Amino acid sequence: MEDINVVIAGSAGEGVQTIGDILAEVVSAQGYAVFSWKEYESRIRGGQNSYSIRIGENPKNAPLTGADVLLCLNKGAVKKYKPLIKEGGILVAQEAEEEEMIAVPLTDIAKEEIGDKVYANTVALGVLIAVLGMELDRLKKVLENRFSAKGDQVIQDNQAAAEKGFQRADQDCKDRCPWTLPKRDETFYLVSGNEAIPLAAAFSGCRFMAAYPMTPSTGIITFLTKEQERLGVFTEQAEDEIAAINMVIGASYAGVRAMTATSGGGFALMVEGISLAGMTETPIVLVLAQRPGPATGLPTRTAQGDLLFAVNAGHGEFPKLVLAPSDAKDAFHKTIRAFNLSDKYQIPVIILTDQLLADAHFSIKDFDLDKAHPETHLADPSGIEKYGRYQEAQGGISARLHPGQSHHLVCVDSDEHDQKGHITEDLAQTAKGMAEKRMAKYQGLRKEVSPPEETGLDEAGTVLIGWGSSRGAILEATDLFKGEGKDVGMIHFTELWPLPDYTFPPNKDYWTVESNLSGQLARLLRSEYDLKIKGTLSRYDGLPLTAEYIRRTFNG
Amino acid sequence: MAEVKDYQSDAEIQWCPGCPNFGILQAFKKAFVELQSPPHELCLISGIGQAAKLPHYLKCNLFNGLHGRAIPVALGVHVANPTLTTIVVTGDGDCYGEGGNHFIHALRRNPDITVVVHNNEIYALTKGQASPTTPYGEKRTLQVHGVDITPLNMPAIAILHGCGFVARGFAGEGDHLKNILVRAVKHRGLSYVDVIQPCITWGTHPVSWYKERVYKLADDYDETDQRGALDTALITGEKIPIGILYEGPSQTIFGRRFREEVTEEALTTLGSPDTENIRQILSKFRPAKD
Numbered sequence: 121m122e123d124i125n126v127v128i129a130g131s132a133g134e135g136v137q138t139i140g141d142i143l144a145e146v147v148s149a150q151g152y153a154v155f156s157w158k159e160y161e162s163r164i165r166g167g168q169n170s171y172s173i174r175i176g177e178n179p180k181n182a183p184l185t186g187a188d189v190l191l192c193l194n195k196g197a198v199k200k201y202k203p204l205i206k207e208g209g210i211l212v213a214q215e216a217e218e219e220e221m222i223a224v225p226l227t228d229i230a231k232e233e234i235g236d237k238v239y240a241n242t243v244a245l246g247v248l249i250a251v252l253g254m255e256l257d258r259l260k261k262v263l264e265n266r267f268s269a270k271g272d273q274v275i276q277d278n279q280a281a282a283e284k285g286f287q288r289a290d291q292d293c294k295d296r297c298p299w300t301l302p303k304r305d306e307t308f309y310l311v312s313g314n315e316a317i318p319l320a321a322a323f324s325g326c327r328f329m330a331a332y333p334m335t336p337s338t339g340i341i342t343f344l345t346k347e348q349e350r351l352g353v354f355t356e357q358a359e360d361e362i363a364a365i366n367m368v369i370g371a372s373y374a375g376v377r378a379m380t381a382t383s384g385g386g387f388a389l390m391v392e393g394i395s396l397a398g399m400t401e402t403p404i405v406l407v408l409a410q411r412p413g414p415a416t417g418l419p420t421r422t423a424q425g426d427l428l429f430a431v432n433a434g435h436g437e438f439p440k441l442v443l444a445p446s447d448a449k450d451a452f453h454k455t456i457r458a459f460n461l462s463d464k465y466q467i468p469v470i471i472l473t474d475q476l477l478a479d480a481h482f483s484i485k486d487f488d489l490d491k492a493h494p495e496t497h498l499a500d501p502s503g504i505e506k507y508g509r510y511q512e513a514q515g516g517i518s519a520r521l522h523p524g525q526s527h528h529l530v531c532v533d534s535d536e537h538d539q540k541g542h543i544t545e546d547l548a549q550t551a552k553g554m555a556e557k558r559m560a561k562y563q564g565l566r567k568e569v570s571p572p573e574e575t576g577l578d579e580a581g582t583v584l585i586g587w588g589s590s591r592g593a594i595l596e597a598t599d600l601f602k603g604e605g606k607d608v609g610m611i612h613f614t615e616l617w618p619l620p621d622y623t624f625p626p627n628k629d630y631w632t633v634e635s636n637l638s639g640q641l642a643r644l645l646r647s648e649y650d651l652k653i654k655g656t657l658s659r660y661d662g663l664p665l666t667a668e669y670i671r672r673t674f675n676g
Numbered sequence: 677m678a679e680v681k682d683y684q685s686d687a688e689i690q691w692c693p694g695c696p697n698f699g700i701l702q703a704f705k706k707a708f709v710e711l712q713s714p715p716h717e718l719c720l721i722s723g724i725g726q727a728a729k730l731p732h733y734l735k736c737n738l739f740n741g742l743h744g745r746a747i748p749v750a751l752g753v754h755v756a757n758p759t760l761t762t763i764v765v766t767g768d769g770d771c772y773g774e775g776g777n778h779f780i781h782a783l784r785r786n787p788d789i790t791v792v793v794h795n796n797e798i799y800a801l802t803k804g805q806a807s808p809t810t811p812y813g814e815k816r817t818l819q820v821h822g823v824d825i826t827p828l829n830m831p832a833i834a835i836l837h838g839c840g841f842v843a844r845g846f847a848g849e850g851d852h853l854k855n856i857l858v859r860a861v862k863h864r865g866l867s868y869v870d871v872i873q874p875c876i877t878w879g880t881h882p883v884s885w886y887k888e889r890v891y892k893l894a895d896d897y898d899e900t901d902q903r904g905a906l907d908t909a910l911i912t913g914e915k916i917p918i919g920i921l922y923e924g925p926s927q928t929i930f931g932r933r934f935r936e937e938v939t940e941e942a943l944t945t946l947g948s949p950d951t952e953n954i955r956q957i958l959s960k961f962r963p964a965k966d
Binding site: 145146148149261262265307308309310311315319322323324325327328330347348349350351352354356358359360362363364366367368369370371372373374375376378392393396400487489494496522523524525526527528529530531532533534535540541542543 | 685687690714715716717719721724729731732735736737738739740741742745747748749750751752753754755756757759760777778780781931934937938939943944946947948949951953954955956957958961962963964
C-alpha cells in the first residue's frame with residue numbers, strides 16, 4: 121500500500137490532540153506503522169493547529185507534505201488547511217461547502233443524538249474510521265480502555281457517538297474513499313522523543329533531574345515526574361535555567377547521574393554552567409530541544425538552528441560531546457550513550473533534539489534493550505592512598521570519587537586548580553598542565569564518536585548530508601530522486617562534536633539539508649574536514665523538512 | 677576526638693592580612709570541633725568572592741562553583757546525599773546580588789542546609805564597588821557620588837518568609853559566632869546566618885566602628901517570636917543586634933515527599949532501576965492487540 125496521510129485541524133481546545141492521539145492508537149493497534157506529528161500555535165485556546173498521522177505498512181518515520189484525508193473541526197481550519205489536500209484526497213468538515221467534501225455536522229450529532237457536544241470528537245473519530253475503511257470494533261475497544269475509569273455510561277455514550285459518525289460517513293465514503301486498513305499481524309511501539317529520552321535516562325541510572333519549563337523540552341521532566349514511583353528519579357522545577365544546571369552539577373558532584381533539558385533561550389542561560397561542568401570535570405547530560413529563534417522565536421515550532429551554538433557553548437576551552445539523534449529509538453540509545461560517555465570522560469554532553477523529534481510519535485519495531493548497557497565509571501576509593509580529584513592520569517581522566525564515599529576529600533573548583541582541587545596561580549606548571557589535561561580527553565573521546573551513516577554512495581553523483589531528526593525525510597527524498605532517474609546518496613550525522621575521523625568519498629556534489637537558514641552543518645564540515653559543499657537545502661519557516669520539500673528545493 | 681588542627685588545610689590563604697574573615701574561619705573550625713563532624717562528612721559549597729575561598733582553608737569536601745550559584749549546587753548535593761552536612765559559604769554580593777533569586781527560592785524550599793553569608797557591604801574582590809547591602813549614601817569605587825538605592829535587609833526578608841533559623845553574627849565575636857554556627861548546623865531545615873564582616877581594605881568603617889555598635893541579644897530574648905524577630909532584624913545603623921534572631925518550627929523540608937513516598941535511601945546508593953520496570957513502562961507504548 122501507499123502511505124496515507126491524515127491531517128486533523130482545528131482550534132486549540134477543540135480536540136485536535138484527542139482525536140489524533142486516539143486515531144494513532146487505533147491504527148497502530150490495527151497493525152500499521154504510524155508516524156504522527158503536530159504543529160500548533162503558542163496559545164492554549166483558539167488559533168488553528170494540525171495533527172498529522174502518516175499510516176503505512178513499514179515505519180517511515182518522517183512527516184509528509186500534503187493530506188490524503190483532511191478533517192477540519194471549524195471553518196477557519198478549512199480555509200487554512202485546504203491547500204494541503206492532494207489530488208484524490210478527501211476533506212471532511214462540519215458543513216458542506218463544495219462537492220468533494222464529506223460533510224458531517226459533528227457537533228449537532230453529538231448534541232442532538234448523544235446529548236452533549238463534548239462527544240463531537242468521538243463522532244469525528246467514527247467518521248475517520250469509515251473514511252479509512254476500517255471496522256468500527258477496533259475504535260470501540262480503544263474507547264473502552266481509554267474511558268474505563270469514567271464508568272460504563274461514558275464508555276457507552278462514546279461508543280454510540282463513534283457509531284453515529286461511522287454510519288453517517290459510511291454511505292458518503294463508498295465511492296470516494298479508496299482506502300482500506302484490514303487488520304495486520306504487526307506491532308509497533310508508538311513513542312515520541314520526549315518519552316524515549318527520559319525512559320533511557322532512568323534506564324541509565326539517572327536519579328536527578330532539574331529543569332525550568334520551556335517548550336518543547338518540558339515533556340521530559342513531566343514524564344520522569346509522572347513515573348517517579350517506578351523510576352525513582354528526583355525531579356525539581358527550578359526557579360530558572362541557571363539554577364537547574366547548577367543543581368544538576370551539584371547532584372552529579374555528589375555522585376548521582378543527573379540531567380536537565382531546555383530550549384534555546386534557557387540553554388543560553390545554562391551556558392556558564394556548561395563551562396563549570398567542563399572546568400570541574402563534572403559529568404552532566406543536557407537535552408537542548410531546538411525551536412526557531414532568535415530570542416523567543418516561534419516557541420512551538422521546529423528548527424535546527426542551534427548546532428553551532430551547542431558545539432561552541434561555554435567560555436574557555438574544555439571537551440564536550442554533542443549528539444543529535446535521528447528518531448525516538450536513536451534518542452533512546454543516544455541518551456544511554458550520553459550518560460555513559462559523560463561519566464567516562466567527566467564532561468558535559470548535549471543531546472540536540474528539536475520540536476519534531478520531541479513531540480512526534482515514531483513507530484518502532486523493537487527497542488533492543490538487550491543491546492543497551494548503562495556503564496558507570498566512579499572510582500573505587502579503597503585502592504587509593506592519597507587522593508586528589510585532579511591527579512594526573514592516563515588520557516586526562518582522573519579518578520572520580522564522590523564526597524562522603526570514603527575518608528578521601530573531594531575538592532573541586534571553578535577557578536583554575538591544582539591536583540587536589542585548590543585554587544592556583546601557578547601558571548607555568550599547574551595552570552598550563554591542567555588545561556592540557558582537560559583537553560587531552562578529546563583524544564579518547566574522538567575515537568568513540570560514531571562515523572556518519574552512509575546510504576547509496578557508490579552510484580550517487582550527488583550526496584545530501586544531514587544531521588539529527590531529518591534522517592527519515594532525507595532518506596525518503598533519495599527515493600523520490602530515484603523515481604526521477606537521479607542517483608542521490610545520503611550521509612547522515614548523529615554525533616556532531618567532536619567530529620569523527622571520516623573521509624568523504626571524492627568526486628561527489630555535496631549538499632547539506634538543514635532546518636536553518638545559514639547552513640550550520642555546512643560551516644562545520646567545511647572548517648573541520650575542508651569539505652567542498654555546493655550549498656544547503658534550507659528550511660526555516662518553523663515546519664519540519666519533508667521529502668517533498670527537499671525534492672522541490674533541490675530541483676529549484 | 678577531633679581538634680581544631682584536624683580542620684587545618686594546607687592551601688595558601690589569599691585574604692588580606694588581618695581580614696575579619698580569619699575570625700569566621702576560626703569560628704567554623706571550633707564549631708566543627710564542637711559538632712565532632714568528620715571532615716569527609718562535611719560538604720562546603722561556595723560561589724565567587726573572598727568568602728567563597730573559605731572552604732579551601734578548611735579540611736572538608738568542597739565545591740567552589742560560579743558566582744551566585746552556590747545554593748543550587750548545594751541543593752543538588754543535599755538531595756543526592758542527605759547524610760552529608762551541606763553548608764553554603766557565600767558573601768553579600770554572591771548571595772544577595774548575583775544569586776538573589778536562588779536565596780529567595782531556598783526560603784520557599786526549606787532544604788536542610790546551612791547558608792552562611794559573609795556580609796562586608798562591599799564587592800571586595802573586584803575592588804570596592806557597592807553591594808546589595810551597602811548603606812544608602814556611602815561612596816564606593818563605582819558609586820562615586822554615593823549609593824542612591826536602598827540596601828537589602830535579607831534577615832528581615834528571611835523571617836518574613838518563614839525561614840526556620842535566622843541569625844546575625846559578627847566576625848569580631850568568634851565564640852559567639854561559633855555557637856550560632858553549631859546551632860545552625862543542628863537545625864533541621866534551612867539555617868541562615870548573616871555575618872557582619874568589615875572589609876579592612878575597601879570598607880567605610882574600621883572594625884572598631886562595628887564593635888561599638890553590635891550588641892548581643894539579651895538572655896531573655898524570645899527566639900521563637902517571629903514578629904519580635906522581624907522587629908529586631910529591622911534594627912540597623914547605630915545599633916546592630918547579633919545572635920539568633922529567630923528559630924521556629926520548620927515547615928516541610930525540601931524533598932520530604934520523595935523520601936517518604938519513593939525512597940528513603942540516599943540517591944547515591946541506588947544505581948540503575950530494574951530493566952523489568954523499563955520494559956513495563958515501554959509496553960504501555962505498544963497499543964494493545966486483541
